[in-house]
Amino acid sequence: MSELKGACILGQSGGPTSVINASAYGVIATALNSPAITAVYGAEHGIKGVLNDRLFDMGKEAPAELELLKYTPSSALGSCRYKMADPDMDDTDYKRILETFKKYDVRYFFYNGGNDSMDTCNKISKYMQKAGYECRVMGVPKTIDNDLYGTDHCPGYASAAKYIATSCMEVYQDARVYDTGMVCIIEIMGRHAGWLAGAAALATAYGAGPDLVYLPETDFNMEEFLADVERIYKEKGNCMVAVSEGIHYPDGTFVSEAKASATDGFGHAQLGGLAATLAAVVKEKTGAKVRGIELSLLQRCGAHLASETDIEESFMAGKAAVENAVNGITDKMVGFERIERDGHYVCKTALLNLTDVANTEKKVPREWINPRGNGVEQPFIDYVLPLIQGEPKLPKEDSLPRFAKLKKVLAK
Numbered sequence: 001m002s003e004l005k006g007a008c009i010l011g012q013s014g015g016p017t018s019v020i021n022a023s024a025y026g027v028i029a030t031a032l033n034s035p036a037i038t039a040v041y042g043a044e045h046g047i048k049g050v051l052n053d054r055l056f057d058m059g060k061e062a063p064a065e066l067e068l069l070k071y072t073p074s075s076a077l078g079s080c081r082y083k084m085a086d087p088d089m090d091d092t093d094y095k096r097i098l099e100t101f102k103k104y105d106v107r108y109f110f111y112n113g114g115n116d117s118m119d120t121c122n123k124i125s126k127y128m129q130k131a132g133y134e135c136r137v138m139g140v141p142k143t144i145d146n147d148l149y150g151t152d153h154c155p156g157y158a159s160a161a162k163y164i165a166t167s168c169m170e171v172y173q174d175a176r177v178y179d180t181g182m183v184c185i186i187e188i189m190g191r192h193a194g195w196l197a198g199a200a201a202l203a204t205a206y207g208a209g210p211d212l213v214y215l216p217e218t219d220f221n222m223e224e225f226l227a228d229v230e231r232i233y234k235e236k237g238n239c240m241v242a243v244s245e246g247i248h249y250p251d252g253t254f255v256s257e258a259k260a261s262a263t264d265g266f267g268h269a270q271l272g273g274l275a276a277t278l279a280a281v282v283k284e285k286t287g288a289k290v291r292g293i294e295l296s297l298l299q300r301c302g303a304h305l306a307s308e309t310d311i312e313e314s315f316m317a318g319k320a321a322v323e324n325a326v327n328g329i330t331d332k333m334v335g336f337e338r339i340e341r342d343g344h345y346v347c348k349t350a351l352l353n354l355t356d357v358a359n360t361e362k363k364v365p366r367e368w369i370n371p372r373g374n375g376v377e378q379p380f381i382d383y384v385l386p387l388i389q390g391e392p393k394l395p396k397e398d399s400l401p402r403f404a405k406l407k408k409v410l411a412k
Contacts, residue, residue, distance in 0.1 A: 004134060005036050006107025008322075009050060010058075011043035012142075013113035013120065014081065016074040017156030018163075018303040019314040020112060020142045021404070024076060025069040026318020027110050027140060028058050036326045037108060041411055046080035046113070047120055050100050051093060055411040068404035070311055071394050073303040076404055079113075084120050087127050094127045101128075101135060104411065108136050108325050112318070114143030114154070115359055118333055122354035125331045136325040139333030139354055140318050144300050146195035149360035150352040151335030155317055156300070158310035158387035161199035163302040164188055164242075165388070167295060168203035168210060172240060180289060181237040183229060183282050187275035187294040190244040192216055194364045196299065199384055200242035201376045211239050216246035217364050218373035220255055225278075226285050228374055233288055245274050303401065308390025313347050320349040333357045345386035 010027045012020060024042075031040045042056040043049030056077065058066070069076055087094045100106070109128075111121040118139045125137035141148050146157035168186060175184045188197040194215025203209025211232045214220060232239040247255050256274040275292030283290040317334045324332065332351040339346050368380040395402040 003036055004107050004136065004328075005038060006105045007039035007041060008037050008108035008110065009041045009043055009055065009104075009106050010077070010110045010112065011046040011049060012075040012077050012079050013046035013111060013117035014079060014142065015114070015144070015300060016079060017142055017144050017300050018073040018159045018306045019156050019310050020074070021069040021072045021076045022311045022314035023112050023140050023142060023155055023318040025066060026315040026320075027112070027322055028066060028069075028318075030319045030322040031108070032059060034322060034326055037322075038105065039411075041104065041106070042077040044408075045078035046117075047082055047084070047097070047111070048080045049078070051096050053100055053103070055104065056406070056408045057411045060409040061406055065404050065406060068395060068402065070315060071303060071306075071392060071401075072403040073301045076406060081116070082120070083116065084123050087123060091127070094124070097124060098128070098131060098133060101133065107134060108138075108322075110138050110140055110318075110321050110325070112140040112142050114141070114145065114148060115361060117142070118148070118354060119358040121333070122358040125354055129331075136328075136330035137354075138321040138325050138330065139357065140321045141333060141335065144196060145190055145193055147193040147361045147363070148333075148335075149357050149362050151350070152338040152347075153336055153387055155310065155314035157195060158384075159302070159306040160189075160196055160299045161202070161384055162307050162388040163299050163305040164196060164199045164295065165202035165209070166305055167298075168200045168240070168242065169206065169208040171293065172203065172208040175240060175291070176238055181233060183233055183239045183241070183279075183286065183288050183290045185241045185243060185275045185278050185282070185290065185292045186210065187243055187245055187292065189295070189299055190216060191246040192361055192363070194244045194246075197242050197244035198364055198368075198376045198380050202381060202384060202388070205381050209240065210242040211236070212241045212374045213376055214241070214243045214247050214374060215364055215369060215376070216244050216248060217366060218369060219250040220247040222255075222281070224372070225374075226282065229282055230286055233286060241278070243274060243278065247274070304394065306392055307388045308392045309387055311392055316347075316349060324351065
């Protein structure tokens, strides 16, 4: 295929992670060094930046600051939750995007995000093909939920899993200091997939974690839950529980009392308050001292507990997206393939069709969850453990994190 010359745009979308900027740096650094890419732009707040003509010229950033992106949590360019209409129903946004692409001679578009972001990426890719505008579109995966279809795991998941497991081990120690018992309920993110809550079982596998773990892949039974908690509390004098925010009853309704409090831009319920809800129920049933803990945003921005493996793989995903696009590939998302080499875990990149990835969720296999639905089996532990390995050498300034400080010069 003949070489395609032109500018590129990178956008970040959806919930942040502690390593999403490592993927961004993989895209930016590789694109800046590519002869085929004439300029590198970062979209302010994802696709909204393209629609509003708010693009940052990444070539005007200091290389040292860009390199710090590898260790900077959250979305440095700004994120969004913006659902694009079906172009056959309303193509207003798509015409505007094409207008921006033509203005800056954009021939490469990279979108860094999760399920809904890949839907956006897929729609733009298909529209550009239909419009006859040559632009190579690539999805760069991101999500702590680890629920993107087709990839062994997702950038961001491992660091969140490591944070969750470590935090559970620390809370375990704290919850056992008094001569009076306590039930501790830890609420973990995950609307429909329980990969994050399952990671709490890593702490248990290493001797200091939850007694019970509940994932949304199985229906929740309040009576069984209370019976399990009461039994363990009587046996041990303490009980720790890890629950996914998305646990639900057989009819599909969320256990969380906050299930209808709000929705995001894609119509998904913004969950929260589950730990407090269950704590109140357990206290009424058992009379025990109960503490509810919601990890909330901490599990996705805890860069100080990031996995070095996750950082390097996230960078690799961004780099692979640019290299494949320059080599003529389009309409794909970079995924990960797990292989074993000489008895050790190795991660390779693979290319997945955007149409297959968009809006399809990957769940925890039922056989990785115990029959009663209150814990995970050994295959889950074996799956997660290689991903959390390695301690990054985080840049510090007076013992505090030194994060990237971008100038964000607007393109003209």
